Amino acid sequence: MSRVTSARPRSSVLRTRAAVVVAGLGATAVLGTGAAFAAETGTSAAATSTVAMSPAAAVAAQATAQSQAAAATKAAEAQAAATAKAATAKQAAAKKAAAKKAAAPSWTKPVSSYVLSATYGKAGNMWTSNHSGQDFAVPTGTPVKSVGAGTVVKAGPNGAGDGPAYGNAVVVKHNNGKYSQYAHLSSVNVVPGQIVKAGQQIALSGNTGNSSGPHLHFEIRTTPNYGSSVNPVSFLRSVGVTI
Structure with missing residues (x-):
């Protein structure tokens, strides 16, 4: 009796095996992808955890x-305060200098306390001319x-060159071109060429030369030398000084 073998079951078996193989490959592929994804995910997570800070570190x-911002602000404020202080000090110094300059006299009396004696132009046997x-009198x-x-142009004995009658004397040239002369001095405190201010002490009064008693002889001249005098009281009045 002959055996009849059917082809259908074999074909079915082959298909089944192919499906299994394909399924296997698919599983392998899926598993590989998953592994790769897991690997990438793990790397990203590690990186993320490295960058992230704990709450304590963040605080x-x-x-x-x-603290750094506060220090910077404090430094800026200190610098601003120092700048303002320097500006205030500079303004105060300028104001003080201006006040001092304004207070400094342009012209003043040759002595502070005195009694007027012989006047300008007076005649008498005390002088060769008026x-x-x-x-x-001091x-x-x-x-x-x-x-x-002004500037001291003459100073010393013998009338500073004007003659022994004046005793010790000083002559100062002023900025307006006039000259002032101080005579019969007991001592001279300046030298020729010295610059002086209004009100600056230049000598001490005395009784040297042709003098009948302690006093200051004061002249205003148009030149540094004897013979060019003008009325000193009128001159002082013209510059705002009354004696």
Whole structure:
């Protein structure tokens, strides 16, 4: 009796095996993809965990940033305060200098306390011609001041070159071109070429030369030399000084 073998079951078996193989490959592929994804996911997670800070670290970082900002603000405020202080000091110094300049006299009296004696133009046997200045009766040693700012052009004995009748004397050239002369001095405190201010002490009064008693002989001249005098009282009045 012959055996009949059917082809259908074999075909079915082959198909089944192919399906299994394909399924296997698919599973392998799926598993591989999953592994790769897991690997990538793990790497990303690791990176993320490396960058991220703990709450305590974040608080510390914030505190540090705030401290640095506060220090910067404090430094800026200190710098601004120092700048303002320097500006205020500069303004105060300028104001003080201006006030001092305004307070400084342009012209002043040659002595502070005195009694007027022989006047300008007075005639008498005390002089070879009329009196060439204004006399201020003061004790010997009274401070004598330059009546205005200027430069000392003559100073010393023998009338500083004008003759022994004047005793020790000083002549100052002023900025307006006039000259002031101070005579019969007990001592001279300046030298020729010295710059003086109005009110600056230049000598001490005395009784040297042709003098009948302690006093200051004061002249205003148009030149540094004897013979060019003008009325000193009128001149001082013209510059705002009354004696």
